[in-house]
Amino acid sequence: MPDNALPVEVRDAVGKGVARKLRAAGRIPAVCYGKGRVSVGLALDPIALRKLLHASDAGMNTIISLEGGGSVDGTIVLVKELQRDPVRGAYLHADFYTVDLEQRVEVSVPVHITGKAIGVEAGGVLDQALREIELSCLPLSIPRELMADVTNLELGQSLHVSDIPLPQGVELKSDPMLSVVSVVAPMKEEEEPEPEEGAEEGDEVVAASEEGKQDEAGDTPTEEKSGD
Numbered sequence: 001m002p003d004n005a006l007p008v009e010v011r012d013a014v015g016k017g018v019a020r021k022l023r024a025a026g027r028i029p030a031v032c033y034g035k036g037r038v039s040v041g042l043a044l045d046p047i048a049l050r051k052l053l054h055a056s057d058a059g060m061n062t063i064i065s066l067e068g069g070g071s072v073d074g075t076i077v078l079v080k081e082l083q084r085d086p087v088r089g090a091y092l093h094a095d096f097y098t099v100d101l102e103q104r105v106e107v108s109v110p111v112h113i114t115g116k117a118i119g120v121e122a123g124g125v126l127d128q129a130l131r132e133i134e135l136s137c138l139p140l141s142i143p144r145e146l147m148a149d150v151t152n153l154e155l156g157q158s159l160h161v162s163d164i165p166l167p168q169g170v171e172l173k174s175d176p177m178l179s180v181v182s183v184v185a186p187m188k189e190e191e192e193p194e195p196e197e198g199a200e201e202g203d204e205v206v207a208a209s210e211e212g213k214q215d216e217a218g219d220t221p222t223e224e225k226s227g228d
Helices: 016-024 046-055 199-227
Strands: 004-012 027-035 037-044 064-067 078-084 091-098 105-114 125-128 132-137 146-149 158-160 179-183
Touching: 016 027, 016 132, 037 046, 037 091, 046 091, 105 125, 105 179
Parallel strands: 004 064, 027 091, 105 146
Antiparallel strands: 004 037, 027 037, 064 078, 078 091, 105 132, 125 179, 158 179
């Protein structure tokens, strides 16, 4: 599969210091492992990996052939995990899992919403609770995405995992009863309570009472002075 070939190098040295030196040189550490195989440390160009994944419709589920990596040369892998810089998003480390094209693998496939729900046209709001579904299939049969048609969803109804059609040869691993998307009623804004009737009159009574107290307080010093 030349279109998905990724050049790598086998590395023997490990540790944080080695990883820092690799990144300073424009490369990142990686590891290749699989069932019944010894893990192999690798080094690769993160830009080449990013371009390969972005160019493929399968994204993280892209089947990759490692190239030029000594003992792993020609090994078919899937990206199991990518560590990214939390600020810049740059790749920091990659985990590759070896696959046999004749053996099933378990993968997470994104869900794409299609159509406009009847319930949304009636004033409801579409709420997507699940964005990926776990599947089992052959590596070359991994679907790019699963389509969830919400056209017939009315207010208060949900589309479940079991309602989404799967391609032939693909088995479901997620709980079929999980809700993928629902049409819910919009949240109402809380209205400020109106002042109770008579509140203004009560305020006037309190204000008048306070004025009376002030008058009484003001009369007392005047009387004391006149007495002197």
